[in-house]
Amino acid sequence: MTVTTPHPTTSPSVAAYAALLLAGDVAAAALPAQVPLDTTGSATSEPWTRYGDWPDKDYRAFNTLSSRVSPPQPDRPVEITAPVVGDVSAGKELAFDRSRGGSCVACHVMGPDTPELPGNVGPDLSLIGNGGRSDTYLYNYVRDARVYNPATVMPPWGTNGLFDDGEIRNIVAFLKSLTTPARFSNPLDNPANRPPPKEERDNLDPLENPAMQAVEDGTSLFARVGSSGKSCASCHASPETAFRTWGAQMPKYSPTMKKVLGVEEFVTRHGRTTTGDDLAMQSDDNTALSVYLRYLANGTPIAVGGDDPGERQALAQGEKLMRTKIGQLNFACMDCHAPDKGANKWIRGQWLGESRGQTDHFPTWRTSRAEIWDIRKRFQWCNVAVRANELPPDAPEYGAIELYLNTLNAGLPLSVPGIRH
Numbered sequence: 001m002t003v004t005t006p007h008p009t010t011s012p013s014v015a016a017y018a019a020l021l022l023a024g025d026v027a028a029a030a031l032p033a034q035v036p037l038d039t040t041g042s043a044t045s046e047p048w049t050r051y052g053d054w055p056d057k058d059y060r061a062f063n064t065l066s067s068r069v070s071p072p073q074p075d076r077p078v079e080i081t082a083p084v085v086g087d088v089s090a091g092k093e094l095a096f097d098r099s100r101g102g103s104c105v106a107c108h109v110m111g112p113d114t115p116e117l118p119g120n121v122g123p124d125l126s127l128i129g130n131g132g133r134s135d136t137y138l139y140n141y142v143r144d145a146r147v148y149n150p151a152t153v154m155p156p157w158g159t160n161g162l163f164d165d166g167e168i169r170n171i172v173a174f175l176k177s178l179t180t181p182a183r184f185s186n187p188l189d190n191p192a193n194r195p196p197p198k199e200e201r202d203n204l205d206p207l208e209n210p211a212m213q214a215v216e217d218g219t220s221l222f223a224r225v226g227s228s229g230k231s232c233a234s235c236h237a238s239p240e241t242a243f244r245t246w247g248a249q250m251p252k253y254s255p256t257m258k259k260v261l262g263v264e265e266f267v268t269r270h271g272r273t274t275t276g277d278d279l280a281m282q283s284d285d286n287t288a289l290s291v292y293l294r295y296l297a298n299g300t301p302i303a304v305g306g307d308d309p310g311e312r313q314a315l316a317q318g319e320k321l322m323r324t325k326i327g328q329l330n331f332a333c334m335d336c337h338a339p340d341k342g343a344n345k346w347i348r349g350q351w352l353g354e355s356r357g358q359t360d361h362f363p364t365w366r367t368s369r370a371e372i373w374d375i376r377k378r379f380q381w382c383n384v385a386v387r388a389n390e391l392p393p394d395a396p397e398y399g400a401i402e403l404y405l406n407t408l409n410a411g412l413p414l415s416v417p418g419i420r421h
């Protein structure tokens with residue numbers, strides 16, 4: 001299996017996808033009203049607290065997917081009247097300091113001293129000192145590039161408090177000193193030549209993928225009698241046939257709950273009213289049952305989204321949210337995952353995948369974390385990584401994003417559990 005092989009078709013726009021749905025080419029519908037659901041309360045631990053082994057910094061001063069609180073964007077550049085004098089070596093240290101929001105080398109190559117594994121989301125700045133850029137331009141590009149390019153993906157280092165005025169001046173002094181092309185002692189340090197990672201492990205081989213254990217655990221949980229005296233199997237005698245395609249049609253909009261439910265939230269809410277079990281989202285039991293249910297649909301092409309008006313609205317909301325800037329680093333999902341932005345490039349040593357190809361293997365084993373992540377946990381990580389507070393896993397915003405993201409993955413056969421770095 002290869003993660004980075006381009007998928008055969010390009011992503012359909014929402015409008016094109018809606019047309020497909022109307023033409024009846026996509027088999028999907030909203031969650032039927034007769035499916036028993038506990039619609040009360042949260043589907044996860046309440047109040048939501050971040051996982052204990054994650055960075056614990058609170059980013060409430062910055063936008064999340066549900067709040068708009070970041071400092072306002074300046075409406076014009078600051079006028080710099082005298083030439084910027086700063087400390088070149090202090091500026092270089094800041095530009096290379098990966099603990100400062102990834103800093104500049106996350107996206108730029110910067111001359112012969114560039115540290116290992118720089119990224120290439122931004123242009124090579126090795127010759128920026130020859131470039132005839134004014135001090136006002138350089139100062140403001142670092143302080144808040146939005147004054148020149150409203151669509152920039154560069155974090156507003158000054159406005160969002162990552163670097164102060166003195167630090168920005170030192171960085172500008174360093175930029176002005178850059179007049180020599182980069183040299184890479186290790187050719188793999190050059191992001192232009194670094195080969196994209198390939199995932200070649202067999203995700204369905206239990207000897208290679210520890211998450212295959214969850215398929216077994218999920219099978220037993222399906223037969224486990226809950227507090228109501230019933231198991232899932234009491235009402236669903238042959239899940240292999242009944243749910244052969246179901247997992248590939250999730251998430252679904254629930255007109256009753258007026259939000260999109262993924263497999264995981266469905267399991268919690270359906271379980272509470274049927275077996276009586278509390279299968280809270282992000283519990284091991286929830287994850288195992290969700291892996292099992294998606295596994296049953298392996299090979300089935302992803303087909304989500306119906307013509308329920310609420311579902312259409314959620315789809316549009318999902319697309320909008322994926323273009324919404326959040327966090328101290330001020331990134332939208334699409335800044336990293338759209339091919340016309342950061343996707344298929346390197347951010348530091350990390351390859352940015354594009355949205356198509358990202359949902360067919362969830363829940364997935366993460367080797368670097370030695371645990372299974374469902375898609376909502378992945379969304380949460382991509383929030384915290386840009387220094388935005390994550391939302392609880394059952395947040396309607398994540399439901400909308402999961403729905404939209406799956407329309408971008410339509411037609412790809414499910415292969416669960418996945419395995420990734």
Ligand code: HEC
Pocket residue numbers: 095102103104105106107108121122123125128131138141142145149151152153154155157171175
């Ligand atoms: C997330 C990626 C990213 C990071 C991190 C980043 N940049 Fe950029 N930068 C870009 C991109 C992309 C451009 C191209 C223009 C644009 O999109 O605004 C750019 C453009 C620039 C330019 C303008 C170049 C020109 O030729 O006009 C300067 C100067 C610059 N960056 C400096 C920095 C400095 C200094 C830092 C660290 C403090 C930094 N960048 C961090 C992505 C990034």
Ligand code: HEC
Pocket residue numbers: 031032034035036222230231232233234235236243246252267270271274275289293
């Ligand atoms: C008391 C009976 C009962 C129990 C117990 C039960 N279900 Fe259901 N389930 C239903 C009914 C009724 C429906 C709606 C009709 C149908 O699809 O069969 C349903 C529907 C479903 C669906 C399809 C939903 C859709 O989108 O149409 C799935 C998947 C499902 N159940 C899984 C489970 C799992 C997993 C468990 C154990 C946690 C479980 N069920 C326990 C009665 C039950």
Ligand code: HEC
Pocket residue numbers: 322331332333334335336337347350351352353354357358359364375378379382383385386401420
């Ligand atoms: C700063 C860049 C960045 C931003 C912004 C970002 N991500 Fe990610 N994302 C990554 C990286 C790095 C990975 C791991 C490498 C990869 O698979 O792309 C990743 C992985 C993922 C994956 C799993 C990919 C896979 O194949 O297993 C999903 C799904 C995802 N991101 C969704 C999102 C969503 C939704 C948002 C917005 C809420 C978002 N990302 C924002 C950098 C980002």
